[in-house]
Amino acid sequence: MSSTPRRSTIIEVARLAGASKTSVSRYFGDERERLSPSLQTRIAQAAHTLGYQPNQMARGLKGGHSKLVGMLVADIRNPFSVAITHGVEQACRQYGYSLLVGNTDNDPEQERQHLALLSAYQVEGLVINAAGSPERQLHTVIHQGTPVVLLDREVNHVDAAVVGLDNHQAVDMALEHLTEQGYQAVLYVSETPEQSSTRQLRLMCFNQGAQQRALIHATLLLTPSDDTATLNALDTFIADHKQHNCAVLCANGNATLAITRLFQRLGLPLGKVGLMGIDELDWCCLVPPGITTLAQPTDDIGQTAIHCLMHQIAPHTTPMPTQLNFAPTLIKRGSTQP
């Protein structure tokens, strides 16, 4: 059995460097400048030979600075969420924070548990892409002084910054593009909007915008379990409007994926029947003749969320981002050329 050398502590470093705990602590905290150059080198050397690294648990305990940010993601397998997580993680590192991620799989119960857990780890801030409506818990957490930023979706009655897409503008751009391309009847496809304020908002904007433009329009909610229902609804919509140019607008990446599959099963000609989606995906350029999308600036969104959070954690050192709602980018492809 090889002996298991306990990792060395601040005291051992102090002893070896001939200094006090305090000085070593200062060295590894952010008061290094207060130490004389000679002491700095002695400590650096001692720490290096011992392979010392401060125990974050102990730090977090005493100072309350866990240097941890918690993130809750509704569906980690959604490429959009992943892209945002990437931005969040990047920004965290930039500020010297680590990220504790919880995936809730769109389950409010898991969300509850994860939220409790994260706060038990004394996270200094929380970035939340809500699955349910964890109002109560968020209130508690916020009341305890933990800054919270919401990602993409807002939560009823919770007064926290929301970073995400400018949904109004997005839907508007989509409708504008579709009308420009000569489509006259548009079917809007979304997952059930109960869970998500964003879905609700986009849906509302769609109805409103389509009406303003005097478009023939209808909406279709995806039923996860029952493909054929959706298939029929789609089929019917197209059939009912044979005399018009029809298009389908998908509310997010999942919808785009589902609908593209159905287009193929129905043998619908992409372009002739328009197809457009919010969220850019790897493969949208691969399905001939390419699927038109509105790309979200995911990295920006993720990073902004963290900037926002850091502003709340350390108001004086970090500026508050001015923009929280980002404009999408229209990527035109063949699927919207009749």
Add this chain to the structure above:
Amino acid sequence: MSSTPRRSTIIEVARLAGASKTSVSRYFGDERERLSPSLQTRIAQAAHTLGYQPNQMARGLKGGHSKLVGMLVADIRNPFSVAITHGVEQACRQYGYSLLVGNTDNDPEQERQHLALLSAYQVEGLVINAAGSPERQLHTVIHQGTPVVLLDREVNHVDAAVVGLDNHQAVDMALEHLTEQGYQAVLYVSETPEQSSTRQLRLMCFNQGAQQRALIHATLLLTPSDDTATLNALDTFIADHKQHNCAVLCANGNATLAITRLFQRLGLPLGKVGLMGIDELDWCCLVPPGITTLAQPTDDIGQTAIHCLMHQIAPHTTPMPTQLNFAPTLIKRGSTQP
């Protein structure tokens, strides 16, 4: 200003319940049964009214049980990594652990930093999808007694369980399928194998297997920055073997994506020129006539990694998984029907 109620501590609960810290600690630890029923209810009640939750930082400090598992991912935007992360997270929760994820973006330097950070948080175990070769650090960490499990890729000279695909079998299945379908010349496309033992292994298996089957074969390494080089190489290979049925085998999802794009740019007829990839992706069924893939059991892989880890953390309560190399599933589609 609303006052900020510090979260309540074990002492307050103890006081309110008329018990000692020790008892409360026992209640929230795993010695609840040792307490008399009456005490249990008193503590439960007190904890509930105070909204008490043990401070994980403090727990981690004293007992060394941070209940944290660290995970390092080479590229979090790779759908394969995401799928595995999902499995890992699920299994962690099952064991009552939380997951601290670090994304290294395939950068050895970031890998180093993240590794240091994770160990600073006293993670009880580490799941690593290596980007570079952090041998030294892993040795240190392992020597300190932290169990390590490697995901998908092994690291030189590091003696830890590796959970992943049975690469030999995978490449074999691919070649078998391609030959069955009548392809005679196969081009193997991979990202540069230096970083990844898996890429090396697959490449080797390919050369070996192709030779055994007396296939005409060649390999092509993707150069991230230079598309046209790859384009030309692909084009040349096809041209050079006009008289044979050609196919391309992609080493992973990224390769499949890149090559599919090139097929379109070159106007290559999918199927006539075969295309097959390791890793199943959302869109493989969407690009007509569908791309044949070998799907990895990602959830299994992720979960097994954690089972493996837990076995090392608590050898007596958890069995060691017997299988660490998983067989892929062949998903036949039109891209391999000449």
Add this chain to the structure above:
DNA sequence: TTACTAAATAGGAGCGATTCCATTCTGATG
């Protein structure tokens, strides 16, 4: 030189839990 100020360093009390060890409380046994 002396007095005084500011900079540099040290000492020690906790942070909130766990855990060893001691104590009290049962009830069964002789």
Add this chain to the structure above:
DNA sequence: CATCAGAATGGAATCGCTCCTATTTAGTAA
């Protein structure tokens, strides 16, 4: 009734660090 094992509970040290409060040192002006 005395004794004692074992269960139930409590006390206090401790984990590694931060930060408040000394104390020492150096630097400057009178």
